[in-house]
Amino acid sequence: MSLVVLFWYAAAACSIFISGFDVQAQPTTDPSEVRALNAIFQKWNITNKVKQWNTTGDPCSGIAIDEDDDTSYFYDATNYNPFVKCNCSYDSNTTCHITQLKASILDIVAPIPEELYTLTFLQYLDVKKNYLTGPISASIGNLSSVTYLNLGHNDLSGELPKDIVKLNNLTYLALGTLDLSGSLPPEIGYITTLINIFIDNSGLSGEIPPTFANLTNLEQFWATDTNLTGRLPDFVGNWTKLTTL
Numbered sequence: 001m002s003l004v005v006l007f008w009y010a011a012a013a014c015s016i017f018i019s020g021f022d023v024q025a026q027p028t029t030d031p032s033e034v035r036a037l038n039a040i041f042q043k044w045n046i047t048n049k050v051k052q053w054n055t056t057g058d059p060c061s062g063i064a065i066d067e068d069d070d071t072s073y074f075y076d077a078t079n080y081n082p083f084v085k086c087n088c089s090y091d092s093n094t095t096c097h098i099t100q101l102k103a104s105i106l107d108i109v110a111p112i113p114e115e116l117y118t119l120t121f122l123q124y125l126d127v128k129k130n131y132l133t134g135p136i137s138a139s140i141g142n143l144s145s146v147t148y149l150n151l152g153h154n155d156l157s158g159e160l161p162k163d164i165v166k167l168n169n170l171t172y173l174a175l176g177t178l179d180l181s182g183s184l185p186p187e188i189g190y191i192t193t194l195i196n197i198f199i200d201n202s203g204l205s206g207e208i209p210p211t212f213a214n215l216t217n218l219e220q221f222w223a224t225d226t227n228l229t230g231r232l233p234d235f236v237g238n239w240t241k242l243t244t245l
Contacts, residue, residue, distance in 0.1 A: 027088040029060040029096045036115040037084070037098065043115075044108045046082055060086035060096030074102055074126065081106065087121070097121035104150075105129040112156075117142045128174065129153040136180075141166035150174040152198060160204065162187045174198040176222065184228070186211040194218060195241075201225040208233055220244040 037059055041047065048059070063073065064086050073080040085100035098119055104126050111134035112127075123145050132154040141163030143149075149167065152174040160180055165187035173194060180203035188194070189211025196219060205227035213235035219242060236245070 025094070027060070027065075027094050027096050029058050029086065029098065033098050033119060033121075034059060036118045037101075039115040040103075040113050041082070043113045044103065044106070044110055046103060046106055046108065048082060049080065058096075059084050059098065060088060065096065074100075074124075085124075099145075100124035102126045103130070108132060112137065114139060119143070120145065122146050123169075124148045126150045127154070131155050133157070135159075136161060138163040140164060143167060145169060147193075148172040152176040152178065155179055157181065157203075160185050164188060165190050167191060169193055171195045175202045175204075176200040178202045180204050183207075184209060188212070189214050191215075192217065196220045198222040199226055205229065210235075213238065215239065216241070218242055 034057075063080075064084050065088055066085075073083055073085075080102075082101070082103040084098050084102075086096040087099045088096040090097060099121050101116075101119065101122060101124070105128070108127075108130040110132065112132055114137065116125075117137060117139035120142055122143050125143065125146055125148065128150045129152070132151070134156065135158030136151070136156055138161040140161060144166050146167055147169050149170060149172065153176065155178070157179040159182035160175070162185055164185065168191060170191050171193050173188070173191075173196065176198040177200070182204065183206030184199065184204045186209035188197070189209050192214050194215055195217050197215075198220070200222045201224065203226075207230035208228060210233070213233070216238060218239045221239070221242065222244065236242075239245075
C-alpha cells in the first residue's frame with residue numbers, strides 16, 4: 001500500500017475521531033416559556049436587564065444559568081430585577097426550563113397574566129410589592145413545582161382559589177397586605193410541606209380550619225390584622241416547630 005493511500009486512511013480516521021468530540025450546542029429555553037415570559041413582560045410593561053441574559057434574546061443564558069447557589073441576585077432589587085433562573089439539564093442538556101422568576105417592587109399596575117401560570121417548572125415566584133390587580137386565578141394550581149410563593153403587598157382581590165391545594169411542594173406562602181375576601185381555605189391545611197405562612201392584613205377571615213392541624217412543619221404563622229374568628233385551636237400546641245405566632 002502506497003504512502004499516499006496510508007496518509008488518506010490516517011486523515012479519514014482522524015477526522016472521524018475528532019468529529020466524535022464536537023462541541024455540543026448550547027441548550028435553549030423551551031420556546032413556549034420564551035413566549036410566555038415575553039407576554040408577561042409586555043403586559044407588565046417591564047424589560048429584562050442586560051446583565052441577566054445575553055442579546056440573543058434567550059432568557060436562559062448568562063447569569064440565568066449560573067449553577068452556583070448564590071441567592072444574592074434575588075435580594076438585589078436594582079441590578080437583577082426582573083430576574084430569572086433556569087435549569088438546563090432537560091432532554092440530555094439541550095432544553096432549559098425557567099425555574100425562578102422575580103419581578104418585585106416594579107410598580108406593576110396590571111393583573112397577573114394567565115401566561116404566568118403556564119411556567120409549570122417554576123419553583124420560586126416573587127412578585128411582591130407591586131400594584132397587581134384582579135383575582136388570583138384557579139390556574140395557580142398549575143404551578144405544582146413551586147416551593148416559594150410571594151404575592152404579598154399588592155391589590156389582588158377576590159377569594160383565594162381552592163386550587164392552591166395543588167401546590168403540594170410549597171414551603172413558603174406570602175399573601176400579606178392584599179385585598180382578598182372570603183374565609184381561610186381549608187385546602188391550605190393539606191399542604192403539609194408548609195413552613196412559613198403570611199396572611200397578615202390579607203382580607204381573609206373566618207375560623208382557622210381544622211385541616212391546619214396537619215401543618216406540623218410550621219415555623220412561622222403571621223395573621224395580624226386579619227378577621228379571624230373563633231377560639232385558638234388546641235392543635236396549635238402540636239405545631240412544635242413554631243417560632244413565630
